[in-house]
Amino acid sequence: MNTKSFNNQRLNRSFFSGEDVVAISKALLGKYLVTNFEDQYCSGKIVETEAYRGPDDKACHAYNNLRTKRTETMYQQAGTSYVYLCYGIHHLFNIVTAKENMAHAILIRAIEPVENVELMLERRQFKALKSQLTAGPGVMSKALGINKNHNGLDLCSLQSPIWLESRGLDIKESEILSTPRVGVAYAKECALWPWRFRIKGNKWTSPAK
């Protein structure tokens, strides 16, 4: 069924368990995000991520350890998915990191389409392949078939329809472009933190400014 070779390795709990959400956000660049919903398999290489760190990050939903029905997912164990609705339209996909009750999460913002591109084109109703297919957290989720029903999944479980893989590619620090996060002006001084990470020069990210 799934296209796999011996050097494809599922990312396990320990990958996500660390305290340093910035380091994990960078380490996710070049890893593969895979979805397989009802035998509809597709995958892409992660090229853009963003770090959110409760309780001290004003841009994080869990700022000041805010606990609500929505944010509760961010306090779960490392490797849990956090998917929420943004602007009433877009489903944004995050991965929870750090130990339980420490609300860190990483927003996956863009992938380079790799396997079953036709399926992603169909979900987006695109006729031709271009970077807008998966550049941006809302459209990426749509292409991968991710919605808020996939909130709270254990991405490290072999049963999960969403998972992450290393396929032997390592992105060096010198290949990473760090810039401030967008759309978080309300977060005041935290909005300046350079916690948006991209693979330098990669055409599948949103264009650098």
Added chain:
DNA sequence: CACGGGATCGTCT
């Protein structure tokens, strides 16, 4: 290419 607005609804105050 830059900007500006509308879509659309869950979440929090």
Added chain:
DNA sequence: GACGATCCCGTGT
């Protein structure tokens, strides 16, 4: 009742 971790399309240049 206001607003948002976005996107797309229209207008003007």
